[in-house]
Structure formats: C-alpha cells, structure tokens
Amino acid sequence: MPSPIEALTPAVQSALVAAFGDELRGADPVLRPSQFADVQVNAAMALAKKLGRKPRDVAEAIVAHLDTDGLTTTAEIAGPGFINITFADDWIADRATAAQADPRLGVAPVEPQRVALDYSSPNVAKEMHVGHLRTTVVGDALARILEFAGHTVIRQNHIGDWGTPFGMLVEHLLDVGADSPTARLLETDPNAFYQGAREKFDADPTFADRARARVVLLQAGDPETLTVWRTLIDLSLRYLNRVYRTLGVTLTDADLAGESTYNDDLPVVCRELEEAGIATVDNGALVVFLPQFTGRDDQPVPMIIRKSDGGYGYATTDLAMIRDCVRRLHVDRILYVVGVPQSLHFEMVWATARRAGWLPDSTVPTHVKIGNVLGADRKILRTRSGDSLRLMALLDEAVVKARAYIDAARPDLPEDTRAEVAHQVGIGAVKYADLSVAHDSEYVFDLDRMLALTGNTGPYLQYATARIRSIFRGIGLDPETQTAPVRLEAPAERELALRLLDFPSVVTAVSTSLEPHRLSAYLFELAQAFSSFYEACPVLKAEDEPTRASRLTLCALTLRTLVQGLDLLGVEAPEQM
Numbered sequence: 001m002p003s004p005i006e007a008l009t010p011a012v013q014s015a016l017v018a019a020f021g022d023e024l025r026g027a028d029p030v031l032r033p034s035q036f037a038d039v040q041v042n043a044a045m046a047l048a049k050k051l052g053r054k055p056r057d058v059a060e061a062i063v064a065h066l067d068t069d070g071l072t073t074t075a076e077i078a079g080p081g082f083i084n085i086t087f088a089d090d091w092i093a094d095r096a097t098a099a100q101a102d103p104r105l106g107v108a109p110v111e112p113q114r115v116a117l118d119y120s121s122p123n124v125a126k127e128m129h130v131g132h133l134r135t136t137v138v139g140d141a142l143a144r145i146l147e148f149a150g151h152t153v154i155r156q157n158h159i160g161d162w163g164t165p166f167g168m169l170v171e172h173l174l175d176v177g178a179d180s181p182t183a184r185l186l187e188t189d190p191n192a193f194y195q196g197a198r199e200k201f202d203a204d205p206t207f208a209d210r211a212r213a214r215v216v217l218l219q220a221g222d223p224e225t226l227t228v229w230r231t232l233i234d235l236s237l238r239y240l241n242r243v244y245r246t247l248g249v250t251l252t253d254a255d256l257a258g259e260s261t262y263n264d265d266l267p268v269v270c271r272e273l274e275e276a277g278i279a280t281v282d283n284g285a286l287v288v289f290l291p292q293f294t295g296r297d298d299q300p301v302p303m304i305i306r307k308s309d310g311g312y313g314y315a316t317t318d319l320a321m322i323r324d325c326v327r328r329l330h331v332d333r334i335l336y337v338v339g340v341p342q343s344l345h346f347e348m349v350w351a352t353a354r355r356a357g358w359l360p361d362s363t364v365p366t367h368v369k370i371g372n373v374l375g376a377d378r379k380i381l382r383t384r385s386g387d388s389l390r391l392m393a394l395l396d397e398a399v400v401k402a403r404a405y406i407d408a409a410r411p412d413l414p415e416d417t418r419a420e421v422a423h424q425v426g427i428g429a430v431k432y433a434d435l436s437v438a439h440d441s442e443y444v445f446d447l448d449r450m451l452a453l454t455g456n457t458g459p460y461l462q463y464a465t466a467r468i469r470s471i472f473r474g475i476g477l478d479p480e481t482q483t484a485p486v487r488l489e490a491p492a493e494r495e496l497a498l499r500l501l502d503f504p505s506v507v508t509a510v511s512t513s514l515e516p517h518r519l520s521a522y523l524f525e526l527a528q529a530f531s532s533f534y535e536a537c538p539v540l541k542a543e544d545e546p547t548r549a550s551r552l553t554l555c556a557l558t559l560r561t562l563v564q565g566l567d568l569l570g571v572e573a574p575e576q577m
C-alpha cells in the first residue's frame, strides 16, 4: 500500500506533463511533508528556472492540471510558489481501515532478492564485547526487515574459529580434559579459559613448543587435532548461543560460516589470483596491488593474501567468501555488518574480487559500517582495568535494573511475569538504544538513559503498547478483531491516522537504505501521535458508538504497527508493564 505521499506522486507527475509537456514525464515533483499542510509540492521552484517563468505561475499551472480523484481536498499556493496539499479525510480513513484488515499492515512485498548478510562474527574462546552487540543487533534487525520486505536472507555468522591461537587453545583443552571444570569455562567465562592457555604459553616453554607444533598439525588436518578443535568450538558455541538467546537474535548454528569454512579455498584463491596476474610475490608474501588504493606516498597500498610464512588473513577469507556466495548461493547482494575501520579492507577485497571475475556487476556488496560504543568519558567503553566490557555482564545489569523498576511499578503481577517483563524491558532497552542511532555513529553506553520511560527509548515504546493492550483487556476485546471503519473528526485522530499510513513506506525505505534507526524514529513519532490522540479523544467514553468503534480501530492499528515495528527491530513488547 503506497504511503499518502507515494499515492499522490503520480497525480502530480501527470499534472506536470499536462501543464508543461512530455519532456517532464517521470520528473521528480518534489513532494515533502510540511508543517503547513499534509504535504508540500516544491517542484515549481526548480521548474521555473528551467522554463524561464515565475515560480507562482508554474505552481498555478500545476494546480490547474491537478486531478487527484478524491485523494486530496485542497491545493493552495503559498509564498513564492509552494503548493500546500491536504488529503481528504475519507481517503485517509478508508486507508486506515484497510491497513487494519491487512495482516501485513499494508506493506506490499518488494521484488525479491537473495541477500547474504554477514553479521555478529565474534571470536571463538573469547567473550563477546559491546562491539559485537552492535554487529549482532544491527545485523539481526536488517535480517528481519529484509525478510519482512520480501527478500531471501542468507545469514552468515563468520565466527573467528581459526588461526595461530588455536594451537595453544587445543593444547590447553587436551591438558585439562574436555569434561573438566576448566573446559566448562568455555561455556561460562571464555576469557578465563583463553587467559589460562595464554599464561601457560608465556610461562612454560615446553607448552609453547607443543602449542606451535599443534598449529602445524591443525593446519595439516590431523584428525585427532581436528576432533579436539571441534570440541573447543562446540563448547564455545554453547556460550555464543546463550548470548544469542538472551539477546533474542535469530542466529542459529545453521548460520555458522566460521573462518575455517574456507580453509580449502584459500590456496585456490591465491593460485587463481597469481595465475591471473592480479597477485604477485613481494618479499616472500603474495600481495595484490590495486592502483586506485594509494597511501600517503602515492604508492599503491598492498593487500596481503598470503603471508611470507604461508599463513592467510581476513582478506583471503573474505575473497573466498565472495567467490563462494556468488557461485553457490547466487546472491544479488552481500551485506557486511562490520566496524567502520574495516572500510578500506572491504573496498580492496571487492575491487580484487571484481578483477578476478568472482563478483559480477550484478552483485552489489555493501559495508554496513558500525560505529564505536563509548563510555561516559567518551572513549571506547572499557572496564576500569582497561579490558573490553563483557557483553553478558552489561545485559545482566540491564535486566536487574529493569527488574527493580517493574517490582516497584507492578507489585500486583506474579513473580514469574515480573521476571519475564524485566527481561523483555532490560534487553529491549539495550537493543533499542543501539538501533535508535545511525549505525555508523558512536554513542555513549548509558543504561539509565536506555531504560528511561520517556524519550526515544525501548521502554517508552514498550509502555505505549502495554497501555493500548490494557484498554482492550479492560473491555475484553481482542485488538486483532477490531475492524470497525475508521472515521475522522478530531485533528489528533487525523494526525494519528496519517502517521499510521506511513508504515509501509518506512519499512520499504529502511530495507533499501539499511538504516534501522529510521524505523525507530518513525515508531517514536507514531507513539507520540498516539499519546496526543489519547489525550484529546476519549475512546471508551466517546460521544457515540461509531466514534468509539472507530477510535478502537485506531488504537488497534497503532498497537499492531508498534508491535510489528518493534519486532522488526528485534525488540519484544510485553503484554503488561
């Protein structure tokens, strides 16, 4: 279902053609939301210049040829040549009624694409930190939004499960035994397991030698070593999956594509690039030089794909991943939800993949850049001892704080309900805070602000949904079955209905721009419009039955839109709070 502005656009385009001829077919009529009307047409300004006429005359000609077939009531020229347009109440009301009857709230599926989505990607045997919170939460919101829009999403969690530290980790696991309490640390406190291995490595030269020999065995595919390595990964996955379940993200073991997945492809990638003359040996390493990427000295920046010791890095793995995604999965798009600093790395990998013929022009790669999470001192969030903050500890703290709130606000709720609501509110607050700022900007991690019941926060929106549910609970009505026709009289009703009709275009826009914070901003505005409506318009005590029924439909549609919108962000909406 097109938004009001989208519905009006073709009519204004036709008016442009009717007034000024065929060369204006397809021209952008520049429709913008306005504080003076429902929408403003700004096309006259630019057109006047082009046509050598006064903007007001151009605006008058557009209005004279405008036929909106009942969609609008007035089109008035203001100032130098703006056209202020008002939508017809009946049209808005009919659309709102139709949206409430539609399980997809008017969101029409788009032309489906196959999208590979690389997100989360933490390292095995390491605690996830707040940086991973963002790559996980933003990636998961994008997965949900793209799927809802109609695309096929192939989630790819590139866990760091390979590399030199695994010699030491495997050797440590062999020493302590897979059933030991130390091994169980991988599930509960992976950093402690890692530290244990590291300390032995630094203190005990024979252990260090064994660790080095183990790396060689691991890379050679020694079956016994691979079995222990597999156990290490499995134990670590219990930790990762616990974080994912706590966060309520949609990643499962089926989405794992660890770095090790591409081991067999890495030599092939190197050989093919060398044979094609794209990579050359330089000081013993195999490197790709791309003339378009130059450093300060104007010399090309090398991208190393095989180190002089024969080892491989991220560049080679990422090249193998592209090659595989295009060949085997036939993707139209590849999205990488990864930190801002990796930007040049990805540009170089894509350029190399294009030259090698692995990335056709029809496949579009995008780096969804993730900004840093800061502490109150505006430096990267760390513990007092300088370590990166454990994600699980932050999440636990958020839930404890939410629990204190709900215990005080709703002592009437049963204990297990309060525990569940505290979880939904605590986790929802942290996720929403992350999703309400542009993904490439930094933000300060502040639990008190995230948990506030006012402002653009998760709890504010969750509370708005709980409040609407309580209206329906009070009269024993199911909001899903509330489909009485919407009628518009009060300005606040009209304002709310107009906002509701924007949902489909917001979802579609976010699925293209990959900016979940625009959905958050929309939901916040919608909740505010609902608040104004609820203050100005009595619902249960409305003056007559059709008005009451209409207002209940507006309440139900608002509830469904907020809950659906929050769900697309991966934020749960408690039944009560």
Ligand SMILES: NC(=[NH2+])NCCC[C@H](N)C(=O)O
Pocket (backbone or CB within 6 Å): 118, 119, 121, 122, 123, 158, 159, 160, 318, 336, 338
């Ligand atoms: N292609 C990628 N996903 N690269 C990002 C890897 C992130 C790395 N595993 C980390 O935890 O820092």
